[in-house]
Amino acid sequence: MTEAPSRPVTFPTARRHLFDPPGEVLQWQRQGALHRMTFADGHLGWLLTGHSAARTVLADNRFSNRTELTHPPVAHPLARQENRQPLPGFFLRMDQPEHTRFRRLLTGQFTVRRMRQLEPRIEEITSDRLDAMERGDRPADLVQAFALPIPSLVICELLGVPYGDREQFQRDSAALLNLESSAEQMGAALVDLMAYMRDLVLRKRAEPADDLLGGLVAGGELDDEELTGVALLLLIAGHETTANMLALGTFALLRDPAQLALLRDDPAVAESAVEELLRYLTIIHMGPVRTALEDVELDGHLIRAGESVAFSLPAANRDPERFENPDTLDVTRPATGHLSFGHGIHQCLGQQLARAEMRIAYPALLRRFPGLRLAVPPEEVPMRSHMTIYGVHRLPVTW
Numbered sequence: 048m049t050e051a052p053s054r055p056v057t058f059p060t061a062r063r064h065l066f067d068p069p070g071e072v073l074q075w076q077r078q079g080a081l082h083r084m085t086f087a088d089g090h091l092g093w094l095l096t097g098h099s100a101a102r103t104v105l106a107d108n109r110f111s112n113r114t115e116l117t118h119p120p121v122a123h124p125l126a127r128q129e130n131r132q133p134l135p136g137f138f139l140r141m142d143q144p145e146h147t148r149f150r151r152l153l154t155g156q157f158t159v160r161r162m163r164q165l166e167p168r169i170e171e172i173t174s175d176r177l178d179a180m181e182r183g184d185r186p187a188d189l190v191q192a193f194a195l196p197i198p199s200l201v202i203c204e205l206l207g208v209p210y211g212d213r214e215q216f217q218r219d220s221a222a223l224l225n226l227e228s229s230a231e232q233m234g235a236a237l238v239d240l241m242a243y244m245r246d247l248v249l250r251k252r253a254e255p256a257d258d259l260l261g262g263l264v265a266g267g268e269l270d271d272e273e274l275t276g277v278a279l280l281l282l283i284a285g286h287e288t289t290a291n292m293l294a295l296g297t298f299a300l301l302r303d304p305a306q307l308a309l310l311r312d313d314p315a316v317a318e319s320a321v322e323e324l325l326r327y328l329t330i331i332h333m334g335p336v337r338t339a340l341e342d343v344e345l346d347g348h349l350i351r352a353g354e355s356v357a358f359s360l361p362a363a364n365r366d367p368e369r370f371e372n373p374d375t376l377d378v379t380r381p382a383t384g385h386l387s388f389g390h391g392i393h394q395c396l397g398q399q400l401a402r403a404e405m406r407i408a409y410p411a412l413l414r415r416f417p418g419l420r421l422a423v424p425p426e427e428v429p430m431r432s433h434m435t436i437y438g439v440h441r442l443p444v445t446w
């Protein structure tokens with residue numbers, strides 16, 4: 048049996064296997080859900096590895112997600128106090144009741160029904176990308192040819208962001224999510240993106256538009272700063288996440304041909320396969336983080352007011368107390384209850400959109416190219432280990 052760590056741990060990031068969480072975090076999980084952890088700025092807080100405890104804390108409003116209260120689990124270029132000012136409208140980092148005001152305005156835009164209505168357009172976009180791949184060169188980079196453009200086009204159309212501007216915002220958003228960017232690079236990317244979004248908001252004010260951002264502008268409840276923050280959050284969250292699921296998920300399936308065949312050959316499997324890939328791969332791998340607003344007892348420990356708790360969602364999603372054979376990819380399992388979209392008031396606003404994109408895109412890709420395979424040895428695929436969202440930088444494939 049592995050010893051429980053006797054000294055505070057640091058947030059584990061070194062993976063031994065492409066798709067598995069770092070080994071030690073799973074070992075610690077067997078010793079308990081909570082472990083003392085030293086954050087990147089020296090703060091002594093906690094690491095949370097258990098599924099049930101993670102759900103409990105994420106749903107507990109005695110824990111805050113405000114930027115200025117939370118500590119960074121891993122070194123972050125913008126972690127210095129003066130950089131940790133709240134952005135108006137960036138409601139992911141707000142607590143109730145402020146958060147509720149924004150979430151209420153947006154929930155109606157992201158309903159299951161609304162996303163179902165979007166499906167024909169997602170199918171069309173997917174099929175266009177596959178046509179372009181078929182016409183293009185082999186090998187191809189699946190990230191640039193398929194995984195990134197699909198969610199990017201969808202969120203641009205939904206929000207009302209000109210897709211022609213993508214080079215700029217994709218470059219800035221990549222710099223913003225790269226933990227190896229310098230503080231200057233990250234700061235500049237944020238300033239650029241904010242300026243771009245603010246300009247877009249002003250354009251929608253001048254010329255009313257029938258899209259989500261145009262609707263929020265016309266609704267009149269948010270000022271320009273708030274609209275800028277909302278649009279920024281939706282654009283970043285709306286394309287980087289699903290893009291990485293599409294590419295990493297395809298990589299995982301290519302490494303497991305039996306599971307790939309199940310998803311390719313049986314349309315009824317798509318729904319459970321998407322949930323299982325979300326659980327198995329858990330691309331949000333360095334957080335979230337919450338900070339106790341008062342003393343809270345959990346799992347036999349006292350979390351004191353002001354202490355931050357960093358979640359390992361990849362570990363929680365591999366918790367054997369919640370999932371049988373958690374380290375096995377089984378696209379037919381009813382994988383409900385994973386925490387890949389978070390839980391509680393901040394649970395992913397775009398989850399139905401992400402699900403629809405994945406449910407359509409994976410099977411379409413596998414059916415169009417039944418001979419799809421990696422064009423390089425798996426160990427040569429560059430992994431996004433130092434990005435806040437896990438995945439691959441490139442996925443060279445051929446067929």
Ligand code: HEM
Nearest residue numbers: 138139284285288289292335387388389393395396397401
């Ligand atoms: C596979 C894709 C996705 C994954 C794995 C994912 C994951 C997550 C997670 C874990 C959270 C909660 C963070 C926390 O509690 O601190 C979250 C929140 C959020 N996500 Fe997603 N997301 C995905 C796709 C999307 C898409 C397509 C959108 C599109 C619009 C989106 C928009 C948001 C927003 C706005 C929030 C903040 C919600 C709030 O604070 O109330 N996400 N997401």
